[in-house]
Every structure is written in structure tokens, then in C-alpha cells.
Amino acid sequence: MPAIRSQILEVVRDAYPETFEGLGSSKPLGESVFSGRTPHPNEVLNLFVQQKLTSALPMAYYMATRRGLNSLMDRHLPRNATLPPDILQSAMGGLLQLRELELNETHDLIFEPNGSRPCSTSNCPSRAPTGPAALTAYHKVFDHVVCSSQLGTKVLQVPEFYEDRDGELQCIGPGICSGCVNRWESGHAELRKKAWGALPGVFGLNS
């Protein structure tokens, strides 16, 4: 039995990492790691709370909240996936804080590059950061990075700033140069780290 238990714990540790470095983009995270029927993230969260799997709780809370309030409060779920009031309250509070962090920081990252001069690449709309071409491009990128998460959050996900247009990779924001995209990518990497560090606090797990 101890062998099975330690194997299970290893799987859990891999899918619900304790450290930021564990969040590799190539490996499956969260409930998709379980074989057979994929459990609802609320069900996993309930189970981890019951089993006192403290180290996996920040990630389990995140996996449940990133789908948004409707998923957290879904009344049509089986009992084991229905969140008791105290867990629901922590999850909702955390979601709102993460959402605020995601919106504010992504906005600053894209619209108000801190201390950076206008881009010097010819043809990049960022040469005139407050001009209409730049604002149109920035809005597209901003929406792409945060708004498709609707009422949830995807702040820990690595955003894709490029799309494939006729076999050529181009920025989601029309005309934006690779230098600007690089700056956004590294800025967002910092944001992911910051959000990760905030998880225990926003979900009330620090006490």
C-alpha cells in the first residue's frame, strides 16, 4: 500500500506542482492527468481539501477558478463536485483577485510599456504608441491575452502573441514587430511568476 500511495502522490505532485518551475507548458496539468473519466476540477479541489494535500491546493484552486464563476457555482454538478460554502468563498475571492491582477498588469504591459521609448523598428505601429494603428493593435493583443478567459482567468498560461497567416507567423496585433512581442513575452513571464506567488495568499491558504 505505501508504494501505491507514494505513486499516486507523485502523479498529483506532477500535475499540481508546488513550484513555479513545475508549471512546464509541455506537460499535462490538473485534472486531465487522471486516467479514466476526467474529474471536474471542483471535485479534485474538494478531495484535496479533505485529504489535506496542502502542497497541491494552490494549483487545485487555480484549476477550479480559471473556468470562471459559473463553473465554481454550477448547481448541476454531482455532490462531490459541489463546493461547500467556505471553499467556494475562498475560490471566488481568489478568482476576483487574480482577474484584477491579470487585467491590470496585462494592460500596463501592453498599453504603457514602463520606461521604454517608442519602438524604433520601421513600420511597427509602436513607433507612435498612442496613434490609432498602435491602439488598434494593442486592443487586439490585450483581448487575445485576457478576454477570451471571460469570467475566469488564464493568467498562468503562456499567451500566444503570434498566429499563422498563410504559413507566416505574425503578431496577433497587426504590424507589431518581434522586438515588441519579445518585450511582451518577457513581461508576461514575470506576470505569471507573480501570479503564481500570489496563489496561496489569494485563496487564503497562508494561515
Ligand SMILES: [Zn+2]
Ligand atoms: Zn515594435
